[in-house]
């Protein structure tokens with residue numbers, strides 16, 4: 001078991017890797033506790049939940065809305081939940097994002113925690129204190145920064161996940177290695193078959209490495225004023241691709257990382273050998289590095305990116321393996337780079 005901390009502006013959040021859902025009750029206060037989960041996680045794991053009221057939501061991005069949030073508020077009111085209560089989200093990124101938002105806003109905020117049950121939630125979504133929901137076709141448009149008291153990453157929950165969901169988690173794990181840790185990159189290269197087979201020691205190390213990297217970045221820059229932007233590596237192009245094609249986030253980010261790798265090589269930061277190692281690694285984890293969408297369509301979608309500031313977009317390059325660099329580019333510069341690098 002390994003523990004990391006995020007020192008947020010309001011509280012300290014503990015991230016515990018290798019802890020079990022069955023021990024959740026030992027982390028809960030004496031006060032009234034409500035569990036939020038989704039139908040799939042409830043069906044698979046309710047027998048491990050502690051004694052507490054359970055609010056169940058549906059599955060999928062389409063339920064990550066203010067409507068679902070309102071329904072949860074109403075159930076909390078019906079249960080006489082007050083500000084002394086505690087809310088735990090047990091599930092993937094969607095449950096965590098919604099739980100964090102509900103807990104941060106219901107009665108102006110009460111304490112909360114997560115048991116992250118997908119690889120993506122363990123290495124990314126549950127870590128960092130971004131909570132929120134979608135609005136009007138825009139992802140994560142409404143939300144807050146607020147850290148949970150604890151995040152439990154129980155890796156024994158992962159084998160029931162669909163393979164495609166596991167792979168999306170690996171995309172973010174690879175991202176963490178690329179932006180921050182060349183040793184982790186080598187470990188990913190050397191242990192791909194055990195990682196893909198969900199070998200517990202290998203997965204626990206990769207989850208811990210990811211959380212160490214992300215929690216460090218978030219502690220230094222909770223509100224994304226600077227360094228936290230590096231976590232968007234692969235995401236500018238990834239989000240555009242996700243929007244234009246509807247492919248899963250992790251797959252879109254993988255193509256985005258491959259493209260950002262090519263742009264980093266074109267800028268002269270990365271050697272062609274390292275760029276090749278990166279695309280090989282992404283492929284080795286059964287993730288895509290190419291898309292048939294024409295770059296002009298992607299470019300149009302990127303111009304709508306909510307991370308743009310005026311005429312510029314902050315693009316994350318790799319300075320070298322294990323080190324990222326954020327540069328503000330004009331759309332003309334980005335278009336130029338994209339068209340010369342990706343148009344073949």
Ligand SMILES: NC(=O)c1ccc[n+]([C@@H]2O[C@H](COP(=O)([O-])OP(=O)(O)OC[C@H]3O[C@@H](n4cnc5c(N)ncnc54)[C@H](O)[C@@H]3O)[C@@H](O)[C@H]2O)c1
Pocket residue numbers: 038039040041044059060061064091092093094095097117118119120121124125126127128129130131139140157158159160161162165168
């Ligand atoms: N807040 C953040 O910083 C952050 C970062 C990355 C992603 N996200 C958000 O996370 C969401 C995606 O998260 P996700 O990929 O975990 O998706 P998800 O929560 O939809 O989970 C994927 C599917 O797996 C099921 N599931 C969950 N745990 C399971 C288990 N142990 N066994 C079998 N099935 C299980 C779920 O019911 C769901 O159907 C997106 O909405 C994204 O915006 C947030």
Ligand SMILES: [Zn+2]
Pocket residue numbers: 124172235249253
């Ligand atoms: Zn992502």
